[in-house]
Amino acid sequence: xxxxxxxxxxxxxxxxxxxxxxxxxxxxxxxxxxxxxxxxxxxxxxxxxxxxxxxxxxxxxxxxxxxxxxxxxxxxxxxxxxxxxxxxxxxxxxxxxxxxxxxxxxxxxxxxxxx
Amino acid sequence: xxxxxxxxxxxxxxxxxxxxxxxxxxxxxxxxxxxxxxxxxxxxxxxxxxxxxxxxxxxxxxxxxxxxxxxxxxxxxxxxxxxxxxxxxxxxxxxxxxxxxxxxxxxxxxx
Numbered sequence: 001x002x003x004x005x006x007x008x009x010x011x012x013x014x015x016x017x018x019x020x021x022x023x024x025x026x027x028x029x030x031x032x033x034x035x036x037x038x039x040x041x042x043x044x045x046x047x048x049x050x051x052x053x054x055x056x057x058x059x060x061x062x063x064x065x066x067x068x069x070x071x072x073x074x075x076x077x078x079x080x081x082x083x084x085x086x087x088x089x090x091x092x093x094x095x096x097x098x099x100x101x102x103x104x105x106x107x108x109x110x111x112x113x114x115x
Numbered sequence: 116x117x118x119x120x121x122x123x124x125x126x127x128x129x130x131x132x133x134x135x136x137x138x139x140x141x142x143x144x145x146x147x148x149x150x151x152x153x154x155x156x157x158x159x160x161x162x163x164x165x166x167x168x169x170x171x172x173x174x175x176x177x178x179x180x181x182x183x184x185x186x187x188x189x190x191x192x193x194x195x196x197x198x199x200x201x202x203x204x205x206x207x208x209x210x211x212x213x214x215x216x217x218x219x220x221x222x223x224x225x226x
Contacts, residue, residue, distance in 0.1 A: 004158075042204075042216040043159075090158050101147060102208075106158025 002027045006091050006107035013081055014115050021076045021110045023091030031096040032074040033104065036060060037088045049074060050096060081114045088112070117142045119207050119217035127223045132195055136220045138188040138205030146208040150179050150190050153202045153219065162190070192222075200224045
């Protein structure tokens with residue numbers, strides 16, 4: 001079944017730890033995205049990728065980094081987590097190109113809490 | 116500045132009633148407008164996508180309208196159900212498919 005997966009769903013860690021949030025999709029999509037969303041607030045794009053070996057920064061500056069070694073996999077890494085990184089992180093994917101709405105399909109999200 | 120503003124911020128209605136959510140935007144150039152439903156703690160799910168030439172689109176009990184002249188859109192929910200409780204987000208795609216996200220309307224359906 002075509003879907004987009006995120007793990008873990010919830011993560012509570014201490015300050016200074018390195019973390020990686022996983023995102024995988026079986027949609028066959030080229031483009032993938034990472035968003036950050038605080039409670040009751042709008043989504044902010046922090047990273048996106050057009051395909052393998054392509055990564056771009058989004059509208060919101062973020063200390064996180066991403067990689068795209070495989071089409072279906074787009075992990076996000078924080079080298080040293082801080083309380084200000086506490087938020088919900090949403091991964092999405094879409095087709096890319098002319099004639100497409102580039103409709104984004106979202107994973108269930110990872111809620112990160114840094115103590 | 117490209118912006119998407121939604122109203123009301125939150126809304127409480129009784130099960131079975133209808134409601135209408137509003138979205139005003141200042142995004143230019145305009146490519147398309149989307150409505151998403153986001154359940155608490157989950158990712159958004161697309162309800163409708165409308166281009167410049169479409170002024171109404173339905174998805175079951177959800178009907179979206181678009182007035183490109185006044186840069187306004189609405190989402191009408193008919194015969195609300197408890198499962199409609201969620202945030203409804205208006206998103207406008209501008210140039211190069213850059214998405215401008217609204218903050219959403221939080222809808223609570225009471226039995």
